[in-house]
Amino acid sequence: MRAEDNPIRVGVLGARGRMGAEVCRAVEAADDMEVVAMIDAGDWMFDVADAGAEVVVDFTHPDVVMDNIRFCVDQDIKCVVGTSGFDAERLSTVEGWLEQKPELGVLVAPNFALGAVLSMRFAELAAKYYPSVEIIELHHAGKADAPSGTAAHTARVVARARAAAGLGAAPDATTSEMDGARGALVEGVRVHSVRLSGLVAHQELLFGGKGETLTIRHDSLDRASFMPGVLLGVREILGRSGLTVGLENLIRL
Numbered sequence: 001m002r003a004e005d006n007p008i009r010v011g012v013l014g015a016r017g018r019m020g021a022e023v024c025r026a027v028e029a030a031d032d033m034e035v036v037a038m039i040d041a042g043d044w045m046f047d048v049a050d051a052g053a054e055v056v057v058d059f060t061h062p063d064v065v066m067d068n069i070r071f072c073v074d075q076d077i078k079c080v081v082g083t084s085g086f087d088a089e090r091l092s093t094v095e096g097w098l099e100q101k102p103e104l105g106v107l108v109a110p111n112f113a114l115g116a117v118l119s120m121r122f123a124e125l126a127a128k129y130y131p132s133v134e135i136i137e138l139h140h141a142g143k144a145d146a147p148s149g150t151a152a153h154t155a156r157v158v159a160r161a162r163a164a165a166g167l168g169a170a171p172d173a174t175t176s177e178m179d180g181a182r183g184a185l186v187e188g189v190r191v192h193s194v195r196l197s198g199l200v201a202h203q204e205l206l207f208g209g210k211g212e213t214l215t216i217r218h219d220s221l222d223r224a225s226f227m228p229g230v231l232l233g234v235r236e237i238l239g240r241s242g243l244t245v246g247l248e249n250l251i252r253l
């Protein structure tokens, strides 16, 4: 932990959004860090650099997050990124930028909630035992993208575990369907997206085998659930270089 008289200087991108506002409150409440810049759409990005931010936390939008990371890397600012929309291509682009700045670290975490991280690990363990798997993710109606970054990441984790175990495609005898009825295919795994007022962030993994099913469900009932993970990310990224994908790399599971 950094000493109280030398707090980590944090810039928040998307500061007026649902997550950004919560992050500003959490950082201010922590003894070892302080908010030095709050940036939202239309604000002057150079304010984060002028304010001397050591770490930027990004909760903005999939369409702008790559430009934000590029800016931070150019300005030698470490990044903790929660914004969704990352695929293998985007991650390798960020890795490429970081090769030019070996002292700099970027953390991209699809989900900062402890239970979500655990549920993905449980899914990885279960995946090889069940021929059938489908994912249902459920979010608030204001969410910008579908499927969620967490669901896409979980699908990739499950697909990798299935491939390693030599499992082929999940059994599915559907020969007639309405468009969208069977959800989106992410690396061979079906993902269904629900958007509903009143929800925050929820995910169910359904595994099926002979005569049994296994359901792994996680619910974020409040955005407070993400804050310990975000603060851990801010503390840990100071001592890391290169790209880290997933909060699971910062906690002992």
Ligand SMILES: NC(=O)C1=CN([C@@H]2O[C@H](COP(=O)(O)OP(=O)(O)OC[C@H]3O[C@@H](n4cnc5c(N)ncnc54)[C@H](OP(=O)(O)O)[C@@H]3O)[C@@H](O)[C@H]2O)C=CC1
Residues within 6 Å of the ligand: 013, 014, 015, 016, 017, 018, 019, 020, 039, 040, 041, 042, 059, 060, 061, 062, 064, 081, 082, 083, 084, 085, 109, 110, 111, 112, 113, 144, 149, 226
């Ligand atoms: N990894 C995790 O654990 C979590 C990730 N998320 C992800 O975080 C992202 C944000 O979610 P949420 O807070 O709900 O979304 P919001 O729409 O509530 O907030 C996003 C904010 O970013 C602002 N913004 C847009 N463009 C820029 C820009 N170029 N620079 C700075 N700010 C900008 C938006 O402004 P305006 O509205 O004017 O466009 C808005 O205020 C999403 O991708 C979501 O999936 C969310 C929760 C947890």
Ligand SMILES: O=C(O)C1=N[C@H](C(=O)O)C[C@H](O)C1
Residues within 6 Å of the ligand: 084, 110, 111, 139, 140, 143, 144, 147, 148, 149, 150, 151, 200, 201, 202
């Ligand atoms: O938009 C959200 O709210 C969330 N987004 C992230 C995602 O896309 O997975 C994380 C969490 O599900 C909340």
